[in-house]
Amino acid sequence: MTVQEVEQGRYRSPFYPRQAELDRLFQWHDWKGYATADGFYDTDLEYFSIRNSTGVFDLTPMTKYRITGPDSLAFINRLVTRDMSKIKPGRVAYAVWCDDQGQVIDDGTIFHLKKGEYRLCSQERHMAWLRMSAIGMDVTIVDETMDVCGLAVQGPTSFSILKTMGLDGIENLRPFGLTHFDFQGAELMVSRTGFTGDLGYEIWITNDKAIELWDALFDAGKNYGIMAMGTDALEHSRIEAGFIAAYIDFLPADATVRSGRSRSPLELGLEWLVDFKKPNFNGRRALAEEKRSGSTWRLVKLDIEGNKPAHHSYIYANPKTKKEVGFITSAAWSPVCKQNIALGTVRVPHGNVGEKLFVEIYYQREMHWSRVMAEATVVDKPFWDPPRKRATPPGPF
Amino acid sequence: MKTYDAIVVGAGHNGLTNAAYLAKSGLDVLCLEKNDYIGGATVSRNLYKDWYYSNCSYVCSLLRPEIFRDLDLARHGLQVTPYGGGTVFMENGDYLGNYPNAEVHYREYARFSKADADAYERYSADTMRQCRFIRDFLLRTPPDPTSFKPKDLRELAHLGAKFYEMGEQRMYDTIRFWTMSVAEYLDEYFETDVIKAALSGSGIIGTALGIHSPGTAYVLLHHYMGDVDGNMGAWGYARGGMGSVAKAICSAFQSYGGELRTDAGVEQITVSNKKVTGVALTTGEEIKAPIVVSAMDVKRTFLKCMDKNDLDEDFYRRVKNFKIRGSSGKLNIALDGLPTFPALPKGSPLLDGDMHFIDSMERMERAYDDWKEGTWSKDPYVDMVIPTVCDPTMAPPGKHFMSCFVQYCPAQVEGRDWTDEERDQFGQTVIDQISEYSPDFKDLILHCEVRTPREIENEAGLTEGNIFHGELTMDQLMFNRPIPGYAQYRGPVGGLYMCGSSNHPGGGVMAAPGCNAAREILTDLKRPDITPVNFGDD
Numbered sequence: 001m002t003v004q005e006v007e008q009g010r011y012r013s014p015f016y017p018r019q020a021e022l023d024r025l026f027q028w029h030d031w032k033g034y035a036t037a038d039g040f041y042d043t044d045l046e047y048f049s050i051r052n053s054t055g056v057f058d059l060t061p062m063t064k065y066r067i068t069g070p071d072s073l074a075f076i077n078r079l080v081t082r083d084m085s086k087i088k089p090g091r092v093a094y095a096v097w098c099d100d101q102g103q104v105i106d107d108g109t110i111f112h113l114k115k116g117e118y119r120l121c122s123q124e125r126h127m128a129w130l131r132m133s134a135i136g137m138d139v140t141i142v143d144e145t146m147d148v149c150g151l152a153v154q155g156p157t158s159f160s161i162l163k164t165m166g167l168d169g170i171e172n173l174r175p176f177g178l179t180h181f182d183f184q185g186a187e188l189m190v191s192r193t194g195f196t197g198d199l200g201y202e203i204w205i206t207n208d209k210a211i212e213l214w215d216a217l218f219d220a221g222k223n224y225g226i227m228a229m230g231t232d233a234l235e236h237s238r239i240e241a242g243f244i245a246a247y248i249d250f251l252p253a254d255a256t257v258r259s260g261r262s263r264s265p266l267e268l269g270l271e272w273l274v275d276f277k278k279p280n281f282n283g284r285r286a287l288a289e290e291k292r293s294g295s296t297w298r299l300v301k302l303d304i305e306g307n308k309p310a311h312h313s314y315i316y317a318n319p320k321t322k323k324e325v326g327f328i329t330s331a332a333w334s335p336v337c338k339q340n341i342a343l344g345t346v347r348v349p350h351g352n353v354g355e356k357l358f359v360e361i362y363y364q365r366e367m368h369w370s371r372v373m374a375e376a377t378v379v380d381k382p383f384w385d386p387p388r389k390r391a392t393p394p395g396p397f
Numbered sequence: 398m399k400t401y402d403a404i405v406v407g408a409g410h411n412g413l414t415n416a417a418y419l420a421k422s423g424l425d426v427l428c429l430e431k432n433d434y435i436g437g438a439t440v441s442r443n444l445y446k447d448w449y450y451s452n453c454s455y456v457c458s459l460l461r462p463e464i465f466r467d468l469d470l471a472r473h474g475l476q477v478t479p480y481g482g483g484t485v486f487m488e489n490g491d492y493l494g495n496y497p498n499a500e501v502h503y504r505e506y507a508r509f510s511k512a513d514a515d516a517y518e519r520y521s522a523d524t525m526r527q528c529r530f531i532r533d534f535l536l537r538t539p540p541d542p543t544s545f546k547p548k549d550l551r552e553l554a555h556l557g558a559k560f561y562e563m564g565e566q567r568m569y570d571t572i573r574f575w576t577m578s579v580a581e582y583l584d585e586y587f588e589t590d591v592i593k594a595a596l597s598g599s600g601i602i603g604t605a606l607g608i609h610s611p612g613t614a615y616v617l618l619h620h621y622m623g624d625v626d627g628n629m630g631a632w633g634y635a636r637g638g639m640g641s642v643a644k645a646i647c648s649a650f651q652s653y654g655g656e657l658r659t660d661a662g663v664e665q666i667t668v669s670n671k672k673v674t675g676v677a678l679t680t681g682e683e684i685k686a687p688i689v690v691s692a693m694d695v696k697r698t699f700l701k702c703m704d705k706n707d708l709d710e711d712f713y714r715r716v717k718n719f720k721i722r723g724s725s726g727k728l729n730i731a732l733d734g735l736p737t738f739p740a741l742p743k744g745s746p747l748l749d750g751d752m753h754f755i756d757s758m759e760r761m762e763r764a765y766d767d768w769k770e771g772t773w774s775k776d777p778y779v780d781m782v783i784p785t786v787c788d789p790t791m792a793p794p795g796k797h798f799m800s801c802f803v804q805y806c807p808a809q810v811e812g813r814d815w816t817d818e819e820r821d822q823f824g825q826t827v828i829d830q831i832s833e834y835s836p837d838f839k840d841l842i843l844h845c846e847v848r849t850p851r852e853i854e855n856e857a858g859l860t861e862g863n864i865f866h867g868e869l870t871m872d873q874l875m876f877n878r879p880i881p882g883y884a885q886y887r888g889p890v891g892g893l894y895m896c897g898s899s900n901h902p903g904g905g906v907m908a909a910p911g912c913n914a915a916r917e918i919l920t921d922l923k924r925p926d927i928t929p930v931n932f933g934d935d
């Protein structure tokens with residue numbers, strides 16, 4: 001028997017040939033084994049494409065599971081904390097799933113493709129957990145990460161571009177809706193979802209049509225400021241949207257070593273995703289208990305004075321005593337909000353909306369370090385939340 | 398009849414900023430604008446089909462980020478997107494590119510001279526040092542050097558401290574820098590003519606001086622001291638055109654309860670017993686307020702909208718002699734498609750940047766010679782941009798808006814008023830120059846708005862069409878702006894204030910004069926200072 005040794009280098013996305021043509025920076029990193037670009041030409045301009053025209057991000061490395069079978073709904077509903085029976089075919093749900101202690105394993109999006117047929121998309125891999133959760137149920141779970149590729153098409157002109165591409169009826173697609181189109185004989189799945197907090201879509205197809213899809217998209221976008229973008233631009237926009245990221249703002253519970261380092265959905269500001277009224281789901285008992293007795297941590301969105309991003313700062317309740325009540329997990333200067341923004345985690349009872357906290361910011365200018373103590377106000381709304389994100393049909397720009 | 402707490406005359410971006418801060422502080426504020434639209438020189442008008450122009454100012458960098466944030470202009474709809482790069486087309490078919498990426502920039506300069514490519518780094522550091530120095534004063538009221546008030550002494554001490562902080566050698570450099578010509582300044586770094594020509598443009602934009610005139614090095618600074626999100630010296634496009642800046646500030650003003658009236662030109666600022674009493678409109682209507690803030694330029698304010706008898710002789714004379722010579726024109730063009738520039742490689746990022754068509758210092762100076770002769774430059778310095786390569790909102794998909802800023806264009810032609818034919822000839826001069834480098838350009842023109850200083854004065858209200866409300870020379874800067882003794886936004890009669898670009902720190906879409914004036918007014922009213930402080934140490 002001859003064994004083909006597994007691939008040693010990074011995988012290339014099926015879109016890679018086109019990305020390589022655009023790439024001027026040669027800055028790539030690893031995302032679950034795939035080569036993923038930090039940026040292609042200029043990360044600032046790429047970021048602005050999301051807010052001003054359209055940025056295209058390669059989603060291919062996302063972990064994707066297809067979940068089918070008579071028990072698929074029951075299975076998913078037991079897995080995640082929100083009530084999936086409310087998510088009809090043609091709808092997408094953001095969801096989290098927890099271990100027995102009610103600690104978040106991961107977050108992801110669940111696409112109800114057709115009746116009883118789902119796709120679960122997440123950053124991390126979860127086959128072991130899913131299989132375990134499926135014991136005794138009639139479901140089939142297939143890892144299709146390597147078979148399906150996807151592009152996030154995000155920004156104010158994204159609707160115009162998809163319309164120009166010939167996706168008739170796309171104007172009726174509401175936020176968190178999904179629909180299918182025929183694309184050169186293949187099935188193109190389009191959802192109005194994204195990680196940028198702006199008007200935007202995600203489009204998915206089998207790998208063999210990747211290049212055709214890319215070309216059709218960029219051709220349709222040439223008069224609408226379409227631009228490929230890398231992870232740096234996306235990261236900036238997701239902080240503005242107030243979205244959390246695994247390994248940055250929380251750790252997958254099953255991967256933490258030290259106790260107290262994982263978080264429950266309640267602690268991540270995701271209480272709206274936890275439905276105690278639905279049938280039993282994993283982690284329910286622990287979460288109900290936490291709700292009764294109170295959480296330890298709370299994730300906060302902070303609006304910070306000045307313009308120096310508060311990377312890695314401690315959060316204090318009192319700038320004089322400097323008693324630490326938490327720390328910053330994501331920080332950025334937001335060009336569109338013109339705000340100094342951050343996500344952080346603080347100890348309860350701190351973190352009520354409107355509370356004034358303080359962050360100690362270290363910044364470097366020409367080798368020397370300086371620090372400022374800046375006031376940080378807890379806010380509840382996403383920093384960036386334009387009306388066009390919700391408008392149906394969306395405007396042309 | 399209703400009495401307001403304050404009336405602001407002129408809904409340009411400075412008037413609106415001033416009005417916004419006064420209203421935010423809780424005052425009952427009325428802002429009056431003579432046109433039926435707001436914005437003054439920060440305006441986007443729809444003159445042709447679905448096109449929106451940036452009729453006067455067209456790029457944004459100076460707007461104080463502290464004000465942008467403090468007035469929450471993002472939530473009021475303002476978005477500024479940076480753009481990169483630029484080109485100087487050369488007569489010999491070559492071009493000089495200006496690339497945002499530092500290494501690519503180096504390579505391009507090295508194509509002409511390795512020494513110049515290296516020198517660019519030193520040039521940038523030296524220029525940035527001057528920028529950091531001046532930036533600190535943008536949101537501060539200039540001290541009065543003749544006053545012994547604690548506040549003035551404190552501000553003077555601050556100025557001195559900042560100056561000493563630079564170190565001995567740099568202090569000499571600074572003093573030289575403030576008085577030298579842009580040509581001399583560039584000679585200290587570069588040997589290549591086209592490189593100097595490319596960089597010298599910023600020294601003369603909006604200025605009735607040539608590249609060899611003393612004082613133009615400072616003007617260059619005025620174009621470098623801004624930033625887009627902390628990238629100093631970078632410029633950006635306001636989404637939807639520059640009118641979005643005024644619209645957002647106006648929306649903030651109105652959200653604080655402020656009242657705007659357009660189509661309400663002020664005929665006169667009324668005074669009684671050396672105190673303002675309000676304004677009289679051109680319609681004869683009178684409106685009362687104990688505070689009147691003029692956002693008009695200093696000449697228009699005092700020579701056109703006040704009774705000479707309310708002003709002292711020496712003051713009046715100084716206002717009359719304030720230098721506000723018009724030197725710039727503008728073409729706004731609707732295009733049926735993107736013009737091609739065969740000198741540039743296909744797909745070049747330079748196509749997204751600004752474009753210029755003068756490749757030597759000699760041609761730069763000759764352009765000024767025409768102005769001195771009392772006519773427009775026959776081979777002008779044009780700063781051309783096509784914002785729609787980036788902004789999807791200003792023209793239909795695939796169509797474009799081109800903005801051409803033109804230097805030099807006099808306020809009068811050989812001492813007479815402009816005629817319409819001359820205006821059109823001026824426009825043609827610019828179109829012809831661009832066509833030399835873009836053969837298909839002329840055929841793509843659908844509509845063209847040509848603006849000489851005459852149009853700029855008549856429509857936006859800038860005396861002689863001077864884009865900065867007065868020249869940016871040492872004798873008219875800091876505590877000398879607009880005139881010595883009146884640099885702290887207070888006019889010569891009680892209750893009268895000035896908040897337009899004639900005041901420190903000068904013209905450009907900066908919002909600083911409007912904000913600084915608000916601070917002084919609130920101080921006089923003994924109300925808390927709600928204006929923002931400098932972010933510091935950028």
Ligand SMILES: Cc1cc2nc3c(=O)[nH]c(=O)nc-3n(C[C@H](O)[C@H](O)[C@H](O)COP(=O)(O)OP(=O)(O)OC[C@H]3O[C@@H](n4cnc5c(N)ncnc54)[C@H](O)[C@@H]3O)c2cc1C
Nearest residue numbers: 407409410411431437438454455456663858898904905906
């Ligand atoms: C062609 C051109 C291009 C420019 N390009 C740029 C650029 O790209 N970037 C940049 O930063 N700056 C640029 N500038 C400079 C900048 O636009 C101006 O310095 C700035 O907009 C001035 O703002 P302001 O609020 O002080 O005054 P203005 O904008 O002049 O506002 C004054 C207002 O007062 C009104 N007014 C006048 N008289 C009366 C009256 N009697 N009654 C009532 N209202 C009255 C006017 O209509 C106007 O709305 C440019 C200027 C011009 C003209």
